[in-house]
Amino acid sequence: MKDEDIIHNEVLVTRRSDAESWLRQTIERMSQPGINWSRKFSLFNYPFVTACCGMEFMSVNGPRYDMAQYGAEFPRFSPRQADLIWIVGTITQKQAPILRRVWEQMAEPKWAIAFGVCASTGGFYDNYCTVQGADRIIPIDVYIPGCPPRPEQILDGLRLLMDKIQTEHGRVMV
Amino acid sequence: MSVLALEKLKRRFGDDILESHSKLGDDTVLVKAERLYEVAQFLKDDPELQFDMPIDNTAVDWWQVSEPRFEVIWHLYSTVKHMRIRVKVRVGEDNPTCASLTPLWPGMNWHERETWDMYGVRFSGHPNLKRVLMYEEFVGYPLRKDYPITKRQPLIEERIVREVPTQRNPPPDMLNQP
Numbered sequence: 001m002k003d004e005d006i007i008h009n010e011v012l013v014t015r016r017s018d019a020e021s022w023l024r025q026t027i028e029r030m031s032q033p034g035i036n037w038s039r040k041f042s043l044f045n046y047p048f049v050t051a052c053c054g055m056e057f058m059s060v061n062g063p064r065y066d067m068a069q070y071g072a073e074f075p076r077f078s079p080r081q082a083d084l085i086w087i088v089g090t091i092t093q094k095q096a097p098i099l100r101r102v103w104e105q106m107a108e109p110k111w112a113i114a115f116g117v118c119a120s121t122g123g124f125y126d127n128y129c130t131v132q133g134a135d136r137i138i139p140i141d142v143y144i145p146g147c148p149p150r151p152e153q154i155l156d157g158l159r160l161l162m163d164k165i166q167t168e169h170g171r172v173m174v
Numbered sequence: 175m176s177v178l179a180l181e182k183l184k185r186r187f188g189d190d191i192l193e194s195h196s197k198l199g200d201d202t203v204l205v206k207a208e209r210l211y212e213v214a215q216f217l218k219d220d221p222e223l224q225f226d227m228p229i230d231n232t233a234v235d236w237w238q239v240s241e242p243r244f245e246v247i248w249h250l251y252s253t254v255k256h257m258r259i260r261v262k263v264r265v266g267e268d269n270p271t272c273a274s275l276t277p278l279w280p281g282m283n284w285h286e287r288e289t290w291d292m293y294g295v296r297f298s299g300h301p302n303l304k305r306v307l308m309y310e311e312f313v314g315y316p317l318r319k320d321y322p323i324t325k326r327q328p329l330i331e332e333r334i335v336r337e338v339p340t341q342r343n344p345p346p347d348m349l350n351q352p
């Protein structure tokens with residue numbers, strides 16, 4: 001058999017793709033929980049703090065509520081180095097292009113949390129200058145209600161996101 | 175406290191002071207728009223008054239309530255004599271222009287820019303009259319009473335999210351009900 005025949009032999013080609021997909025699926029199945037586990041415990045934050053919710057965000061970051069216990073205490077002020085954007089506070093129409101630019105600059109995989117009612121829905125600012133929820137600008141994974149939310153709620157939201165990350169499926173390139 | 179200021183203003187400017195009162199201790203004068211700058215200059219320079227601190231500048235829109243439509247308001251404080259005064263002028267809708275007090279109190283700069291931004295009242299003599307809070311692409315003046323209450327002007331295209339029905343934003347089948 002010549003080389004060309006092997007390449008064009010349907011049976012062999014099918015077997016090869018079968019083997020490849022089996023290999024990929026196995027690697028994915030075996031490695032995904034581990035990859036997700038390591039991702040969810042090393043979230044690098046980008047705090048997009050625009051309004052009063054920022055005070056509550058600071059208190060969660062402080063030693064009393066100790067976000068470090070979930071591995072999410074490290075703020076990166078460069079979107080290139082962040083996995084998780086916290087949208088903390090009101091997003092105005094003027095701010096929206098900046099938010100989208102920051103989101104586009106973040107490298108995959110990336111997640112977003114809307115912190116407080118303003119970021120989730122616009123809150124009570126149903127007016128000319130406020131975006132009615134940051135999900136109109138970027139996709140949001142977890143919404144945390146409250147004005148501002150209590151630290152327990154915030155940690156709960158973070159745990160929800162961590163659960164979500166644990167169940168995610170990725171593709172392995174072989 | 176500054177009834178003194180009202181007295182002095184009335185003595186000095188006579189008929190150019192259209193109204194004055196000190197209800198609840200808030201001394202207020204309504205002056206003719208043309209004489210505003212001189213009144214303000216007097217309030218600042220008079221040795222017995224010395225209103226040296228700009229507190230605020232804002233406007234009131236009396237749309238369909240009274241004419242002329244806009245009332246532009248300055249609040250001043252005297253750190254020397256510890257007095258406050260409120261100075262108002264009225265400007266019409268077709269040409270809402272009055273003198274800028276920024277040359278007298280540089281601190282009025284951003285206040286007047288905000289009034290321009292929100293109400294579209296023009297201040298002649300202002301060094302840098304452009305929007306301060308809204309973006310340049312914004313059309314109209316959002317705090318005017320005739321600005322549509324639900325009108326938004328997004329700078330970038332918004333993602334499509336499911337609209338949650340509210341009173342203001344009812345689902346389509348509710349509109350067709352008798």
Ligand code: SF4
Nearest residue numbers: 052053089116118147
């Ligand atoms: S949700 Fe409340 S506390 Fe948070 S930014 Fe909005 S108004 Fe401020």
